[in-house]
Amino acid sequence: MIQLHLEKVRKWFTEEHEKRLAPLAEFAYGELQNRDRDAFGKGWMSWPVDHHESLYADIDKIASDFRAKSNVTVVIGIGGSYLGARSVLSMVQPEFTREGKHEVIFAGQQLSPTYHAHLLKYLDSREVTLVVVSKSGTTLEPSAVFHTFRDYLEKRYGEAEASARICAITDAQKGSLRAYADEKKYATLPIPDDIGGRYSVLSAVGLLPMALAGVDYRKVMQGAANMRDQLAKVAITANPAVQYALARHVLYQQGFVAEALVTYEPRVADFAGWWQQLFGESQGKDGIGLYPTMLQYTTDLHSMGQYVQDSRKVLVETVLDAFIDDAPELKVPVGLDEKNRYLENVSFHKLQEVAVESVMIAHSEAGVPNIRIEARGDAESLYGELVYFFEVACAFGGYLLGINAFDQPGVEAYKSEMRARLQK
């Protein structure tokens, strides 16, 4: 269940704004729904309700084969081929709950020589399988790391057995990874042509890592389908994804520069990383767009809280107030301090709730607009709901801004520079 709360942003985003923007919202929503417009990037829109039984069968087969063969799977990818899978595993299987479970380790998301050297050493005492994820099949980081780890597997297990331990998730037809995987006879799963990397977490890109980790991905998909239904049922004026997008659009026009997705639950923090790519690559172009950043409270209140409260008012806070109560038997009361009894009979749940309220009041009164997204439910469904909610808000926001939310031309500049230097 997701609910949008706008009380602490009403000073900046009024009902009058909503009324005035209604025709633009109507137009932009129409553009979003129109599959002939930018159809290339819109496969994610109906994806949660499309028929996927044969894909699910392939995923389950590869996952159970890899789980039987190994106790660790290294998943190699970057950007949209990494952030979604990482965020869903963090949310559904938070720290300290993974003991005895099949381990999923991410690699290829940076070029650190030591990270990859330590990881290779760590793998020596484990049984290993490998998943390489790259839509284009040409991205430098995952490609370099994949061939390093493939080489490791081939030396350790021999070429044939190594090939039986590798799965490639890539375009169904195009790209050098596709050609390589076919030649080596790896198991493969497709990334649909009309779903861009940052919108692809509910495709095999996220579903296989979920299956490997033992996450019930059908529940995640159901969550996304439920959100799709919920958004389709209401009028645009009551559509929370539309309202969220309109609020950030108006704030951007008023001169706010950045939006921080604020999380209070460590298990949700990685979701902010997924959200950051979604909005950063979709809307940060043509010299415009809010800079998406993230804050983890209450931790960052003790480092960044001062800046947020007292510095230039350039920041918007979107509080992802998520609560996943999957450990009710562990309801921890705060230990009693005999001299300071104001926390007597207070639970951590209550403390967290009061923190969210108090921070929103203090920051919004100081001039920092605060949007609150209340998210409640089981981790799997909630993840699916959140993904779909933000994808709609982001793509719709792209039409409000008049930009293409499905490309990322700016990412090419550093790549060409690197290629030129490496070819010298």
Ligand SMILES: O=P(O)(O)OC[C@H]1O[C@H](O)[C@H](O)[C@@H](O)[C@@H]1O
């Ligand atoms: O999946 P890949 O083709 O390897 O792409 C991985 C990522 O890198 C690129 O540079 C893009 O900026 C991202 O949008 C993409 O998600």
